[in-house]
Amino acid sequence: MKDETMSQQTAPRAPEARRRLPDEIGVIVALAVMMTVIGVARPRFLNPLNLLTILGHTTFLGMLAVGMVFLLAIREIDLSVGWIFNFSAVFTALLMVAHIDPWICAVAGVIFGAGLGLLNGVLVTTLRLPAIIVTLGTFSMFQGLSLVVNNSRAVVPPGQDSSYFNAISAKLFGVLPVPAVVFLVLAVAMHLVLHRSRFGYRVQAVGSNPEAAELAGISNAMVRLQTLVLMGAICGLSGAMYVGFRGAIDPNEGSDFVLMVVAAVIIGGTPLSGGAGTVIGAVIGTLIIQVISSGLIFFGIDATWSTFVTGAVIVLAVSLDQIVKYQRTRRARRARPSG
Amino acid sequence: MSSRFYRAALMAGTAAIVMGAAASARAEEKISVGFVTHAQGNPFIQQIVDGAQAAADDLGVTLTVAQKSGGDPEAQLRAVQNFVSSGVQGVATSVPGESMAKGLNDIIASGVPIAQYNLLATSVKAAYVGEKSVESGRILGKMIVAKMGGAAAKGTVVIGNCFPGFPVLENRAKGVQESLKTAPGLKVLGPFDVKVSAVENYNHWEQLYAANPDAAAMVGLCAPDVASLGKLNAATGDKFIAGGYDLTEENLAAIKGGHAYVTLGQSAFVQGYLPIALLVDAIKNKKPTPVGFFNSGTQIVTADSVDMGNGLPKVTYAQAQAMASDPKATAVYYKPWTQSLAGAGLMAGMKPIAAESE
Numbered sequence: 001m002k003d004e005t006m007s008q009q010t011a012p013r014a015p016e017a018r019r020r021l022p023d024e025i026g027v028i029v030a031l032a033v034m035m036t037v038i039g040v041a042r043p044r045f046l047n048p049l050n051l052l053t054i055l056g057h058t059t060f061l062g063m064l065a066v067g068m069v070f071l072l073a074i075r076e077i078d079l080s081v082g083w084i085f086n087f088s089a090v091f092t093a094l095l096m097v098a099h100i101d102p103w104i105c106a107v108a109g110v111i112f113g114a115g116l117g118l119l120n121g122v123l124v125t126t127l128r129l130p131a132i133i134v135t136l137g138t139f140s141m142f143q144g145l146s147l148v149v150n151n152s153r154a155v156v157p158p159g160q161d162s163s164y165f166n167a168i169s170a171k172l173f174g175v176l177p178v179p180a181v182v183f184l185v186l187a188v189a190m191h192l193v194l195h196r197s198r199f200g201y202r203v204q205a206v207g208s209n210p211e212a213a214e215l216a217g218i219s220n221a222m223v224r225l226q227t228l229v230l231m232g233a234i235c236g237l238s239g240a241m242y243v244g245f246r247g248a249i250d251p252n253e254g255s256d257f258v259l260m261v262v263a264a265v266i267i268g269g270t271p272l273s274g275g276a277g278t279v280i281g282a283v284i285g286t287l288i289i290q291v292i293s294s295g296l297i298f299f300g301i302d303a304t305w306s307t308f309v310t311g312a313v314i315v316l317a318v319s320l321d322q323i324v325k326y327q328r329t330r331r332a333r334r335a336r337p338s339g
Numbered sequence: 340m341s342s343r344f345y346r347a348a349l350m351a352g353t354a355a356i357v358m359g360a361a362a363s364a365r366a367e368e369k370i371s372v373g374f375v376t377h378a379q380g381n382p383f384i385q386q387i388v389d390g391a392q393a394a395a396d397d398l399g400v401t402l403t404v405a406q407k408s409g410g411d412p413e414a415q416l417r418a419v420q421n422f423v424s425s426g427v428q429g430v431a432t433s434v435p436g437e438s439m440a441k442g443l444n445d446i447i448a449s450g451v452p453i454a455q456y457n458l459l460a461t462s463v464k465a466a467y468v469g470e471k472s473v474e475s476g477r478i479l480g481k482m483i484v485a486k487m488g489g490a491a492a493k494g495t496v497v498i499g500n501c502f503p504g505f506p507v508l509e510n511r512a513k514g515v516q517e518s519l520k521t522a523p524g525l526k527v528l529g530p531f532d533v534k535v536s537a538v539e540n541y542n543h544w545e546q547l548y549a550a551n552p553d554a555a556a557m558v559g560l561c562a563p564d565v566a567s568l569g570k571l572n573a574a575t576g577d578k579f580i581a582g583g584y585d586l587t588e589e590n591l592a593a594i595k596g597g598h599a600y601v602t603l604g605q606s607a608f609v610q611g612y613l614p615i616a617l618l619v620d621a622i623k624n625k626k627p628t629p630v631g632f633f634n635s636g637t638q639i640v641t642a643d644s645v646d647m648g649n650g651l652p653k654v655t656y657a658q659a660q661a662m663a664s665d666p667k668a669t670a671v672y673y674k675p676w677t678q679s680l681a682g683a684g685l686m687a688g689m690k691p692i693a694a695e696s697e
Contacts, residue, residue, distance in 0.1 A: 042425070050424040057417045152504040154437035169441075242438075246413075250436030251504030256409045290417075296405070297373070297421040303388070303404040307379070 021328075026321030027268055027284045033320070034291050034313070042298040049175065054290050056177040059245075060085070060238045061257060062286040063183055065264040066190045067234035069282045070227045072265055073194070074207040075274030076131040078120060078231050082257030083142035088113035089239030089249040090150045096157030102164030102244070109240030110233055116142060117232015121225035131228060139258075147251055156248040168244030179241050184283075186234070191279040203227060208275030264289055267318055269325075288317050371401040372618050373422030374611075375415050375432035377458060378535070379406040382587040382663075383562040383607055387457065389666035390611025391431065396670075397677060398619045403427065410458075410502060410535075412436030419443065423451050428622045431614035433458040435505060452621035454614035454628045457605075458507050461692050466628035468613040468635055470605035472507045473696050475584075475637045476514020476560075482601050482639070483515075483556050483582050484522050493524035494555030497547050499533035501540060501561035510696050511560045511584070533559065533567075541567040548575065559583035562590070565602045569593025586640060588663045594642050595656060604638030606648055608673050616680055631689035649676055 022028075039046035064081050071078050078084075092109030096102050116138075123134045159165075170178050194200040205213040206223045214220055243249050266272065267288055268281025292313045296306045374391050378384045388404055395402035405418040415432055416439045422430045429452040434443070440462040447453050447464055455467040484492055496519055500508050512530045519527050528551065533543040540563040548554060548571055557568050557579050566589035568581035573596065581599035583590070586607070593599040613633055621628045636648030645659045651672070654662070662669045670677075 044424070044426055047424070053420055053424055057420070060413065147503060150504075152509070153506075154504070156437050242413075246438035247441045248437035250412050250438050252410055252502070253412055253436060253438060256411060256414075293417065294421045294424070297403065297418065298425045300371075300401075300403045300425075303376075303379070303406040306405065 022280070023325075024269060024278055024281045024284060025328075026324035027281055027288065027317065029324060030317040030320040031284055031288050031291065034288065034295065034317070038291070038295040038298055045294070045298050050294075052175050052177070052180070054287070054294055055180045057290045057294075058283070058286040059177070059179040059183045060242050061260055061264065061289075062283060063186055063234055063238040063241075064257060064261045065268070065282040065286050066183075066187050066279055067231040068261050068265045069190070069268075069270050069277040069279050070194065070203055071131065071231055072207075072262075072270045072272060073203050073274055073277035074224060074227055075210075075272075076124075076224065076227070077262060078117075078131055078135045078228065079258050080116075080120065080135040080139040080142055081231065081235050081261055082254035083139055083146060084113050084116045084232050084235035085239045085242070085257060086249065086252075086254035087116060087142045087146040087239075088236040089243050089253070090146050090155055092240045093155035093157045093243045093249050094149065096159070096243070097155065099158075102157070102159070102162050106164060106240040106244065109243070110236040113236015113239060114229050114233035117229040117235070118225070120232065121228035124228060125221040125225050131224070143255070150249075150251055152251050154248050154250045157243065160247050165244050165247065168241055169247075177245075179245050182237075182241060186237070187279055187283050194277060194279055199223075199226065204275055204277070207277075260289060263314070267314060267321075269321060288314070369399065369401045370429075370619060370622055371403065371427045372615060372622075373419070373425075373427045373430040373432075374402055374404045374615070375418045375422070375430065376404065376406045377410040377415060377433045377435045379408040381535075381562065382589070383585045386587075386607035386663070386666075386669070387611040389669065390608035390673075391615050392611070393608070393666065393670040393673075393677075394612040394615035394619075398616065400615070400619055402615065410435040410505065412439045415439060416442045419446065419453070423449075427451075429453070429618035429628075431456055431618055434460040434463055436460065437462065439463070447627050452618055452627045454617045454621075456610045456614045458505060459692075459695065460506075461695075464627065464630050466614070466617050466631055466633060466689075467692060467695065468610050468617070468633045469507065469695065470635055470637055471695060471697065472510035473514040473517075475603055475605065476511035476516075477518045478514075478637060478639065479511070479558065479582055479584075479601065479603050480515035480518025481521075482641075483558060483580060484518055484525070486580050486600055487522065487525070487555060490522050491524065492522040492555075495526045495528060495551055495553055496556045496558060497531070497551055497554045498527065498529035499544060499547065499557070499559045499561075499564060500530040501533050501535040501559070501563065503530070503532050506696075508560045515558055515560070528554075530560070533561075533564065535561060535563065537563050537567070540564065541570060544568055544571050548579075554579050556580040556582070561585075562587055565590035565593050565599045569596065569598035572598040586638060586659065586663055588660065591640065591656075591660045591663055594640060595660070597642065601639065601641050604640065604648070606635040606638060608669050609635040609649065609676070612673070612677060613680075616685055620685055629686065629689060630692060632692050632695045633688055634690065634694075647672075651676060 088109045091112045092105045095105035124131050202218050202223050210220050264285035265282045268285030270277040376384050407414045419430050431454040434455050435458045437460050440460045443463045453465040459467040544567045562585040564583035582601045584603050586604040590602045617628045638648045639646045
C-alpha cells in the first residue's frame with residue numbers, strides 16, 4: 001500500500017511532464033462531477049451566492065483539515081483538534097468578556113491553541129507515544145477544562161459592534177465571507193510551506209522514512225513537536241475567528257469535528273501511510289463533504305437515507321480519485337523507457 | 340484520457356442514481372419547509388418529526404427533514420442555510436447553541452421565517468415551541484419528593500444531565516433542585532454528565548449507582564435516562580426511585596414494569612406540529628414568526644395515571660404505549676388539539692419568551 005502510494009507520489013517525470021495534471025485532479029473531477037449532477041437537477045444549487053455560502057461552510061473545518069495534512073504526512077493523527085478549537089474559542093471569548101481588546105483576544109486565542117498543541121507535542125515526544133494515543137487523552141482533558149471554564153454554558157462576548165466582529169463578519173465585495181478568504185490564504189500558505197519550505201520537506205521525509213530522516217540529521221521528535229504546535233495554532237486561529245463570525249461559542253461546539261477533518265484530508269488524497277500530503281486536496285475534500293451535505297438538502301433526500309447516501313457518495317468520490325490515480329501511474333509506467 | 344472520462348461519467352451517473360433514487364418528488368406549487376433536528380436515531384426526536392409530518396400532511400405543505408447528530412450548532416446552522424439556498428420558504432430548527440443566533444437572525448432578516456422548537460436561543464427573533472423547562476423540573480422534583488415521603492424525606496438523590504450546557508436541560512436541573520430543597524433531609528448529588536447515547540447513558544448511571552449504592556432516588560433530565568434507570572433498577576433489585584423525561588416506548592415499558600416511577604413528557608407531537616403550523620401561517624402572511632413562547636405542555640406518566648397535558652382526553656397506559664410507536668394513532672388522538680389551532684387559536688397560547696424559564 002505504502003509502496004504503491006509512494007510510487008504514485010514519486011512517479012517518474014515522463015517526457016510529457018510539462019503538461020502533467022496536478023495530483024489532485026481525481027478529487028477535483030469528483031467535485032466537479034458532483035456539482036454538475038446536483039446543478040443539472042437543481043439549477044438553484046449553482047447560484048454563485050449558494051456556491052459562496054458552501055465555501056463559507058468549509059471555513060472552520062477546512063482550516064483544521066489543512067493542519068491535519070501535516071500530521072497525516074508524518075503518520076500521526078491528532079484526535080483533540082475539535083476540543084483545541086473549542087477551548088481556544090472559549091478562551092478567546094472569555095478574554096473578550098473581560099473587556100480586553102478583541103484583536104488582542106484573537107491573537108491570544110491563536111497562541112493558546114499553539115500552547116495546547118505544544119502540550120500534545122511535549123507529551124508525544126517525551127513519552128515516545130503516537131499522537132493518536134496521547135490526543136485520545138488530551139481530547140477529554142481539553143473538553144473537560146473547556147466545560148469547567150465556561151460553566152457548561154455558551155460564552156457570548158459583549159461589544160459585538162467592535163471592529164473585530166465587523167471585520168470577521170464582513171463579506172469581501174459583498175459576497176465572499178472574510179473567514180473564507182482567510183481559509184483560502186491559509187491553504188495557499190500551508191501548501192507552499194509543505195512543498196517549498198525546509199520544514200515541509202522535513203515533514204515529508206519523517207513521514208516517508210523516519211529512520212532515514214534521522215540518519216540524515218532530521219530530528220523526528222522536533223518535527224513531530226513542531227507539527228503538533230502548528231496544528232494547535234491553526235485550531236486556535238479557527239476558534240478565534242469562529243467567535244468573531246458567530247458571536248458566541250457553545251460548550252459542545254467542535255465535539256465531532258475530528259472525524260470530518262480526517263475524512264476531508266483522506267478524501268483529498270493524503271495517504272494514511274505518511275510521507276506525502278496535499279493541502280489543496282484537503283480543501284477539495286472539505287468542499288466535497290459540504291457539497292454532499294448541501295446536495296442532500298437540495299434533492300430533498302429523506303433524513304433516514306441521508307447518512308447512507310453521504311457515505312455512498314464519499315465512497316464514489318474516493319473511488320473516482322483512485323481510478324484517476326491508477327490511470328496516471330499506468331501511463332507513467334508506459335512512458336518510462338524500458339531497460 | 341478518454342478512458343478516464345468514461346469512468347468519470349460512469350461515477351457521475353452512479354452518483355446521480357444514488358442521490359436521485361432517494362430524492363423525494365417535489366411539487367413546485369406547494370409550500371415547502373425544512374425541519375432540522377439535533378439528534379439522529381433518537382425515538383423522542385422521531386416523535387417530534389412525526390408531529391411535523393402530521394402538520395405538513397394536514398396543511399398540504401412539503402416537509403424535508405435534515406437530522407444532525409450530537410447537537411452541533413454549526414452543523415445545524417449549515418443545514419438551515421442549505422435549506423434556505425435550496426428555496427424552501429421557511430425552516431423549523433431546534434437551537435442547541437447561542438452561536439446559531441446570529442446566522443438565524445440574518446436569515447429572518449432576509450425574509451425567510453424561522454421557528455424554534457425543543458431547544459432555544461433567546462436571542463433568536465423567532466417563535467419557540469417547547470416546554471416550560473424550569474417548571475417541568477419543579478414538577479418532576481416535587482413528584483420525587485412526594486414519593487420519598489414529602490418534606491420529611493431523607494436520603495441521597497443523584498441527578499444526571501445527558502448534555503451539560505443545553506439551556507433547557509440546565510433549566511430542568513434548576514427546577515428539580517428547587518423542589519428537592521423543600522425536603523432539607525435530602526442530599527443532592529450532581530448533576531453529573533450521563534451522556535446521550537443509550538449505551539453510554541446506561542454505563543454512566545451504572546457507575547453512579549456503584550459510587551452511590553445508598554441512593555434513594557436517581558433523576559435524569561433526558562430521553563434515555565428512564566430506560567437506563569429502569570434497566571439498572573431491575574438489575575439491582577428495584578432499590579431506588581427513578582424519574583426522568585419523555586414518553587418513549589422504552590421509558591413507558593420501564594414504568595409499566597415497575598422499575599421506574601415517573602416520566603414527564605413534553606408533548607413531542609406538539610413540538611413538531613406547532614412550528615410547522617406557525618411557519619405556514621408566517622409564509623402565507625409574508626411575515627416572520629412571532630417572537631414568543633408556545634408552551635407544548637407537560638405530560639405526567641406514572642404506572643397509575645397518564646396525563647397527556649393540553650387538555651387532551653384521558654388515555655389508558657396501553658394507549659399511551661401504543662401511541663409512542665404509532666405516529667398515525669398519535670395524529671388521530673391529537674385531532675381535537677390540532678383543530679383548535681384554526682384561526683385565532685394558533686396564536687392564542689403565545690407568551691413572552693421569558694415565560695419559558697419561569
